[in-house]
Amino acid sequence: MEPFITLTSRTVVLPAANIDTDQIIPARFLTTTTRSGLGERLFADWRYDEHGAPRAGFVLNQSAAAGCRILVAGRNFGCGSSREHAPWALIGYGFRAVISTGIADIFRNNALKNGLLPVIVEDAIAAWLMAHPGAVVTIDVSHGTLALPDGTTASFPLEPFARHCLLEGVDELGFLLAQSADIEAFERRA
Amino acid sequence: MASTPQTLFDKIWQRHEVSAESAATPAVLYIDLHLVHEVTSPQAFTVLRERGLSVRRPELTLATMDHSTPTATAQVFGGAPIAVDAAARQVRELEENCRHFGVELLGLTHQQRGIVHVIGPELGLTQPGKTIVCGDSHTSTHGALGALAFGIGTTEVTHVLATQCLLQRKPRTLALNVSGRLAAGVTAKDLILAIIGRLGVAGGNGHVIEYRGETIAALDMEERMTVCNMSIEAGARAGMIAPDETTFAYLAGRPRAPAGEDWERSLVRWRELPSDRGARFDRELDIEAAAVEPMITYGTNPGMVIPIGGHIPQRPGDAAFARALEYMGLAAGEAIKEQPVDVVFIGSCTNGRLSDLRTAASVLRGRRIARGLTMLVVPGSQQVKRAAEAEGLDRVFLEAGAEWRESGCSMCIGMNGDVAGRGQYSISTSNRNFEGRQGPGVRTLLASPLTAAASAVRGRVTDPRELCATA
Numbered sequence: 001m002e003p004f005i006t007l008t009s010r011t012v013v014l015p016a017a018n019i020d021t022d023q024i025i026p027a028r029f030l031t032t033t034t035r036s037g038l039g040e041r042l043f044a045d046w047r048y049d050e051h052g053a054p055r056a057g058f059v060l061n062q063s064a065a066a067g068c069r070i071l072v073a074g075r076n077f078g079c080g081s082s083r084e085h086a087p088w089a090l091i092g093y094g095f096r097a098v099i100s101t102g103i104a105d106i107f108r109n110n111a112l113k114n115g116l117l118p119v120i121v122e123d124a125i126a127a128w129l130m131a132h133p134g135a136v137v138t139i140d141v142s143h144g145t146l147a148l149p150d151g152t153t154a155s156f157p158l159e160p161f162a163r164h165c166l167l168e169g170v171d172e173l174g175f176l177l178a179q180s181a182d183i184e185a186f187e188r189r190a
Numbered sequence: 191m192a193s194t195p196q197t198l199f200d201k202i203w204q205r206h207e208v209s210a211e212s213a214a215t216p217a218v219l220y221i222d223l224h225l226v227h228e229v230t231s232p233q234a235f236t237v238l239r240e241r242g243l244s245v246r247r248p249e250l251t252l253a254t255m256d257h258s259t260p261t262a263t264a265q266v267f268g269g270a271p272i273a274v275d276a277a278a279r280q281v282r283e284l285e286e287n288c289r290h291f292g293v294e295l296l297g298l299t300h301q302q303r304g305i306v307h308v309i310g311p312e313l314g315l316t317q318p319g320k321t322i323v324c325g326d327s328h329t330s331t332h333g334a335l336g337a338l339a340f341g342i343g344t345t346e347v348t349h350v351l352a353t354q355c356l357l358q359r360k361p362r363t364l365a366l367n368v369s370g371r372l373a374a375g376v377t378a379k380d381l382i383l384a385i386i387g388r389l390g391v392a393g394g395n396g397h398v399i400e401y402r403g404e405t406i407a408a409l410d411m412e413e414r415m416t417v418c419n420m421s422i423e424a425g426a427r428a429g430m431i432a433p434d435e436t437t438f439a440y441l442a443g444r445p446r447a448p449a450g451e452d453w454e455r456s457l458v459r460w461r462e463l464p465s466d467r468g469a470r471f472d473r474e475l476d477i478e479a480a481a482v483e484p485m486i487t488y489g490t491n492p493g494m495v496i497p498i499g500g501h502i503p504q505r506p507g508d509a510a511f512a513r514a515l516e517y518m519g520l521a522a523g524e525a526i527k528e529q530p531v532d533v534v535f536i537g538s539c540t541n542g543r544l545s546d547l548r549t550a551a552s553v554l555r556g557r558r559i560a561r562g563l564t565m566l567v568v569p570g571s572q573q574v575k576r577a578a579e580a581e582g583l584d585r586v587f588l589e590a591g592a593e594w595r596e597s598g599c600s601m602c603i604g605m606n607g608d609v610a611g612r613g614q615y616s617i618s619t620s621n622r623n624f625e626g627r628q629g630p631g632v633r634t635l636l637a638s639p640l641t642a643a644a645s646a647v648r649g650r651v652t653d654p655r656e657l658c659a660t661a
């Protein structure tokens with residue numbers, strides 16, 4: 001993985017609360033056996049009508065969405081199934097961060113493991129972002145802060161080990177494999 | 191320190207710490223049982239191949255196929271090709287991966303195949319005190335037997351395959367105390383739907399729930415599984431119930447449960463697991479069982495739930511709420527009862543076990559489903575299917591006009607060919623009513639097998655207590 005240190009981008013706003021992983025990537029696309037190609041299916045049933053034509057009213061189909069790498073969403077984003085296809089689809093589309101007042105546990109874990117940054121903010125910050133779609137914001141991973149265009153900054157929680165992995169561009173598997181002596185010792189005790 | 195009272199969760203967690211968490215790193219948690227299925231594993235096996243890794247403990251790993259597999263007998267046993275091409279590829283890829291990495295597979299035609307959360311307990315692999323994971327959020331089901339069981343993503347599936355461990359921060363604990371008795375016609379499904387209605391779909395985030403109290407102790411094993419299954423629908427990663435005599439009686443004699451002296455030794459360990467008196471939970475919540483009524487959802491998440499005799503709430507100014515009702519084609523303030531339904535689905539890891547099928551059959555015996563209605567009854571496993579057939583339940587369903595299928599996730603998740611039509615109303619005993627979950631544009635109403643079967647008879651949302659009273 002590439003190191004993730006800072007990110008500056010315009011935002012796309014999806015204000016709905018409780019956007020579940022079946023909306024992010026509908027189950028019928030989970031028959032894939034690879035990680036790639038899911039970006040085109042992101043929010044498929046909101047993005048396309050039953051004939052596969054883009055729905056003009058949906059935010060990702062509007063020209064302002066092009067190139068945006070930060071998604072701002074309503075509370076409890078990513079609830080529901082554990083499918084890692086959800087962060088794969090968001091990343092495949094081009095997102096690198098999701099900002100919300102709440103992000104579901106399994107989705108948050110899955111996102112971090114793929115370099116998609118979950119950013120949990122207070123209500124006031126979320127309300128400002130919702131009211132200003134397309135605002136350019138900067139996320140700083142090492143300090144765990146988010147900067148709004150007017151200079152306001154807010155901090156967000158980031159598990160220290162996940163932060164380390166993001167900054168160094170390493171994954172957890174290497175760390176776990178390096179624990180093999182401890183794991184063997186545990187297996188002997190058990 | 192040894193005298194500090196511990197919760198069930200604390201005990202299992204502590205016994206599985208390869209190393210405890212620190213400020214800088216999460217705990218390394220050892221996993222006793224890893225269940226694998228065709229949808230969330232292919233990319234994990236690919237990483238093993240890319241990195242030249244093997245499966246560390248194949249004997250602690252069991253694979254099956256359930257999500258994308260067909261339920262039509264001709265496609266499972268009759269040699270007909272699997273109708274969904276990509277699903278056929280997934281099935282083949284799991285077969286190949288299991289062969290290559292030496293993982294046991296209960297494949298498409300295996301007698302013990304079934305939904306992963308049905309077969310774990312059924313085989314006796316799910317046991318008190320174990321840590322159990324699967325690339326599936328309803329892994330919480332296994333907590334009904336006093337295990338710590340939770341869903342993981344595919345990257346974590348790779349971690350467990352390669353190291354038998356996961357990196358985890360310790361979650362918080364929530365004691366859900368349920369007291370009193372469930373009324374007649376009110377099931378475990380109604381209880382968990384009522385709990386989700388109280389907690390909300392994010393109310394359990396960051397927590398492991400322990401369901402406690404006299405009501406829970408009085409539930410049988412399959413009812414407990416229904417309750418723990420839907421913990422994730424309240425946002426909790428895991429739900430657990432202390433093991434007791436009900437648990438031990440359920441496990442005794444199962445093919446992969448301990449036997450002989452090993453059984454006796456296991457019992458001693460299992461009896462030490464329940465939370466100690468005075469153990470501290472991070473949060474507590476009390477629920478009165480007697481107040482629970484048959485529940486049904488009206489919206490697009492499981493927290494949008496009301497008693498079956500109730501009215502859809504009004505939430506002026508809530509755009510998401512309005513959008514959900516628009517999708518459902520329902521109006522705020524209106525009653526849910528008597529809403530016409532097109533499809534009824536009995537099955538899933540929530541309500542696809544033998545007792546669920548018996549309940550549904552008890553309503554349908556001697557009756558027919560409404561004209562124009564489609565009803566699918568899909569057993570949770572092949573063993574459930576055979577047991578139901580031995581009791582003649584299949585004939586009850588067929589004579590009532592329902593379809594009787596091979597086991598699998600089926601219409602719980604629209605990815606195996608079993609879907610309802612756009613705009614149709616489906617009463618489903620599954621666990622998720624998200625937009626499109628049962629097919630694009632399908633409107634799902636979650637309910638108990640009793641409510642679903644009663645509604646099938648009338649072709650309308652029906653309070654099962656009323657149907658049975660007029661019988």
Ligand code: SF4
Nearest residue numbers: 328538539599602603
């Ligand atoms: S039955 Fe439904 S919820 Fe259960 S494992 Fe299958 S798809 Fe998931």
